[in-house]
Amino acid sequence: xxxxxxxxxxxxxxxxxxxxxxQEAVEVFTAPDSxxxxxxxxxxxxxxSIFSDLLAAFVAANPDVELRYEQWGSNALYADSRAACxxxxxxxxxxxxxxxxxxxxxxxxxxxxxxxxxxTSNLPSQRRWRxxxxxxxxxxxxxxxxxxxxxxxxxPRTRFGLLDLMRRSxxxxxxxxxxxxxxxxxxxxxxxxxxSQQATTFGGMLEAFARVDAVATCCSAEIIAxxxxxxxxxAYNVLGSYVTTAPHENLGVIYPEDYTMFLSRALMIPxxxxxxxxxxxxxxxxxxxxxxxxxxxxDMIQENDGDERARSDSTxxxxxxxxxxxxxxxxxxxxxxxxxWRDSFGxxxxx
Amino acid sequence: MDNRRTGISGAPRTERSVLSKVMGGVLxxxxxxxxxxxxxxxxxxRNAARQSFDRILLGAANDMAETIFVLDGRPIxxxxxxxxxxxxxxxxDRVFYAVQGPDGAVLTGYDGEGKNPNLRDVxxxxxxxxxxxxxxxxxxxxxxxxxxxxxxxGAVYVTVGHTxxxxxxxxxxxxxxxxxxxxxxxxxxxxxxxxxxxxxxKPLERLTRDLSExxxxxxxxxxxxxxxxxxxxxxxxxxxxxRLDRQVGAMxxxxxxxxxxxxxxxxxxxxxxxxxIEDDDTxxxxxxxxxxxxxxxxxxxxxxxxxxxxxxxxxxxxxxxxIDLRDVALNVFEENDHEVLAPDASVDLSIGEVPVVVxxxxxxxxxAVKNMLANAMRHGVxxxxxxxxxxxxxxxIWVQDxxxxxxEEVLNTIGQRFxxxxxxxxxxxxxxxxxxxxxAKAFGGEVLMERVEDGxxxxxxxxxxxxxxxx
Numbered sequence: 001x002x003x004x005x006x007x008x009x010x011x012x013x014x015x016x017x018x019x020x021x022x023q024e025a026v027e028v029f030t031a032p033d034s035x036x037x038x039x040x041x042x043x044x045x046x047x048x049s050i051f052s053d054l055l056a057a058f059v060a061a062n063p064d065v066e067l068r069y070e071q072w073g074s075n076a077l078y079a080d081s082r083a084a085c086x087x088x089x090x091x092x093x094x095x096x097x098x099x100x101x102x103x104x105x106x107x108x109x110x111x112x113x114x115x116x117x118x119x120t121s122n123l124p125s126q127r128r129w130r131x132x133x134x135x136x137x138x139x140x141x142x143x144x145x146x147x148x149x150x151x152x153x154x155x156p157r158t159r160f161g162l163l164d165l166m167r168r169s170x171x172x173x174x175x176x177x178x179x180x181x182x183x184x185x186x187x188x189x190x191x192x193x194x195x196s197q198q199a200t201t202f203g204g205m206l207e208a209f210a211r212v213d214a215v216a217t218c219c220s221a222e223i224i225a226x227x228x229x230x231x232x233x234x235a236y237n238v239l240g241s242y243v244t245t246a247p248h249e250n251l252g253v254i255y256p257e258d259y260t261m262f263l264s265r266a267l268m269i270p271x272x273x274x275x276x277x278x279x280x281x282x283x284x285x286x287x288x289x290x291x292x293x294x295x296x297x298x299d300m301i302q303e304n305d306g307d308e309r310a311r312s313d314s315t316x317x318x319x320x321x322x323x324x325x326x327x328x329x330x331x332x333x334x335x336x337x338x339x340x341w342r343d344s345f346g347x348x349x350x351x
Numbered sequence: 352m353d354n355r356r357t358g359i360s361g362a363p364r365t366e367r368s369v370l371s372k373v374m375g376g377v378l379x380x381x382x383x384x385x386x387x388x389x390x391x392x393x394x395x396x397r398n399a400a401r402q403s404f405d406r407i408l409l410g411a412a413n414d415m416a417e418t419i420f421v422l423d424g425r426p427i428x429x430x431x432x433x434x435x436x437x438x439x440x441x442x443x444d445r446v447f448y449a450v451q452g453p454d455g456a457v458l459t460g461y462d463g464e465g466k467n468p469n470l471r472d473v474x475x476x477x478x479x480x481x482x483x484x485x486x487x488x489x490x491x492x493x494x495x496x497x498x499x500x501x502x503x504x505g506a507v508y509v510t511v512g513h514t515x516x517x518x519x520x521x522x523x524x525x526x527x528x529x530x531x532x533x534x535x536x537x538x539x540x541x542x543x544x545x546x547x548x549x550x551x552x553k554p555l556e557r558l559t560r561d562l563s564e565x566x567x568x569x570x571x572x573x574x575x576x577x578x579x580x581x582x583x584x585x586x587x588x589x590x591x592x593x594r595l596d597r598q599v600g601a602m603x604x605x606x607x608x609x610x611x612x613x614x615x616x617x618x619x620x621x622x623x624x625x626x627x628i629e630d631d632d633t634x635x636x637x638x639x640x641x642x643x644x645x646x647x648x649x650x651x652x653x654x655x656x657x658x659x660x661x662x663x664x665x666x667x668x669x670x671x672x673x674i675d676l677r678d679v680a681l682n683v684f685e686e687n688d689h690e691v692l693a694p695d696a697s698v699d700l701s702i703g704e705v706p707v708v709v710x711x712x713x714x715x716x717x718x719a720v721k722n723m724l725a726n727a728m729r730h731g732v733x734x735x736x737x738x739x740x741x742x743x744x745x746x747x748i749w750v751q752d753x754x755x756x757x758x759e760e761v762l763n764t765i766g767q768r769f770x771x772x773x774x775x776x777x778x779x780x781x782x783x784x785x786x787x788x789x790x791a792k793a794f795g796g797e798v799l800m801e802r803v804e805d806g807x808x809x810x811x812x813x814x815x816x817x818x819x820x821x822x
Contacts, residue, residue, distance in 0.1 A: 332458065
């Protein structure tokens with residue numbers, strides 16, 4: 001039994017720690033008419049399109065720096081960072097991931113190097129850990145729906161509303177509700193895991209997902225596009241920032257009023273980073289007024305404003321950057337959680 | 352003047368001032384105390400931090416152990432968030448946890464550095480140990496939970512650990528607090544010590560200033576103000592200066608006496624000698640006789656002056672001792688000095704059987720009595736009697752002759768240092784009596800001259816020792 005489990009993990013590890021092909025996209029940013037001296041390698045789970053304005057602004061402010069931005073899946077990025085930490089492969093200079101629990105684990109394994117500045121010390125304590133991990137954004141997990149397919153009086157304001165909707169008219173929504181595949185997406189797992197801790201609703205949600213044959217699939221952009229195109233009517237726990245950056249005419253966004261989960265993408269400077277100083281400057285830029293303005297413009301810092309987001313402070317749930325997230329990395333907890341999840345979704349990753 | 356200046360400026364150079372000495376002492380005491388307290392506080396802080404964070408560790412470990420259950424013959428840990436919540440109390444510390452099966456294989460958690468190597472020892476009670484976590488010092492605890500299920504039997508071990516940042520921070524914080532309090536207290540102590548010492552050193556400083564500004568020939572007493580220690584010193588100083596003053600005075604007197612008293616007799620001797628040379632042979636014998644007489648009386652005068660100087664010196668310098676007056680009388684009687692003055696005069700001794708003890712200097716007293724006897728032999732009418740008697744706490748040593756004593760007006764002036772008339776006559780009754788007087792005063796007694804039934808008596812009355820001890 002022991003052996004079987006070990007073998008399974010070894011396979012996972014091998015697939016994840018494969019060479020740098022795991023990256024999804026690469027783009028290099030340089031300031032126009034400049035001759036960069038240093039190259040800063042950023043590995044991130046964030047889509048390049050969302051980050052590009054910010055990165056361009058950074059190289060404009062630091063013309064001697066060339067940014068090489070690699071977009072990774074969160075699990076692949078975690079495996080790559082672990083490998084870099086153990087010295088099995090070359091390290092990035094900056095790692096940014098929405099899989100905060102994975103980042104916590106990396107820091108806990110002493111894979112990060114410390115950095116202190118005026119900006120980092122101004123961060124609230126739940127958005128930094130050990131001066132080695134910083135939360136740079138503030139993004140909500142939302143429910144999105146297709147405006148054309150869901151009538152206005154059907155729009156749920158809370159999870160209970162969605163639950164009732166799924167129970168009441170399960171045939172109508174069969175195969176029409178999507179959420180992250182928690183095994184493929186670190187962020188999806190984190191959201192689901194935090195949900196399971198926040199409220200007993202989660203058990204009901206799983207049961208209802210099972211009832212309507214909900215689809216667990218991968219990747220924010222794909223899910224959003226599918227809802228927009230009418231492939232799905234609802235998507236649960238989608239990162240709000242992805243929704244608003246690209247115009248989607250048919251999309252409606254719900255900030256659940258029972259509670260809205262907020263995530264802060266975590267940034268870490270790996271201990272093997274070549275350009276630690278430039279990495280620190282990049283972090284400072286993100287935390288500075290200019291950086292925060294650009295992040296807010298990309299909707300990655302979502303403050304409470306606008307009628308659409310009518311919710312009180314008490315319904316905001318922040319995913320803290322601290323060791324409690326290590327629970328989400330625990331092998332047994334994961335196994336049990338995923339087993340429970342599979343029970344609900346049947347076959348995994350069925351698109 | 353030069354001497355004085357070097358004397359003053361030289362003194363502080365050789366020795367530091369008491370203030371700086373005491374401040375140095377207090378400072379080093381505080382420094383030593385500070386170091387000790389810092390070490391003690393750090394030890395205490397570390398212990399306190401260790402205890403409190405060990406409890407947190409143990410709580411987390413127990414939390415985890417609690418959730419282990421056996422499913423299909425396999426122990427499963429349902430790691431609770433609360434355990435990590437506990438560990439997160441040490442905010443900035445990295446965390447280690449491992450759940451190990453009976454064979455030591457890691458079921459869940461971290462595998463690697465920090466695992467407990469001696470799992471067997473943990474079966475009964477939690478085991479704390481220090482180890483390292485990726486190069487950083489860390490503290491661990493292992494607890495065991497035993498299962499006796501149908502499909503699984505044995506112990507499952509939960510090890511929890513964290514790095515030491517929070518512990519060190521807490522220990523430092525406690526130490527800093529203690530050191531801060533100690534430091535503030537120390538500074539307060541130092542300041543108050545400074546002010547107390549300075550205020551109590553004030554009289555000494557004033558004394559020093561007074562002394563350094565004082566004319567070296569000024570022997571008048573100093574004002575004795577200030578604390579007891581200083582007063583004692585000032586008193587001693589004043590006593591010393593008084594004695595010096597007296598001695599200087601006695602010396603001056605001796606010199607002026609000598610100048611005054613010796614000039615006339617020496618002139619007379621010279622005149623006699625010249626006359627003797629110039630006179631014819633018939634009268635030379637008479638002249639030589641007178642010359643001899645003059646010379647002898649000059650010798651007596653010199654004796655007396657020297658003995659007076661000696662008495663003055665001794666009364667100031669020789670401490671009084673218990674003396675039996677009868678011994679003094681007997682010594683004078685037996686020395687037979689009077690036989691030189693008047694070979695045919697008879698001297699009697701009248702002493703009792705009981706000792707008459709007074710506090711005095713024997714030699715001074717002897718000189719005084721010799722002078723009294725010499726006076727009686729010279730001026731009185733034989734027979735002369737030396738006697739000792741006692742009464743009402745007073746010891747009396749007296750010399751009595753059978754004459755009427757000196758005339759009334761001489762009696763009144765008697766005891767002055769010298770008398771022109773006596774001196775010019777080559778006589779020395781005045782000087783002799785002044786010695787007696789000085790001795791009497793030096794030992795708290797008095798001289799009494801009186802006409803008694805069968806003659807004239809000069810007595811030296813001194814308080815007896817019994818009286819002295821009684822008072």
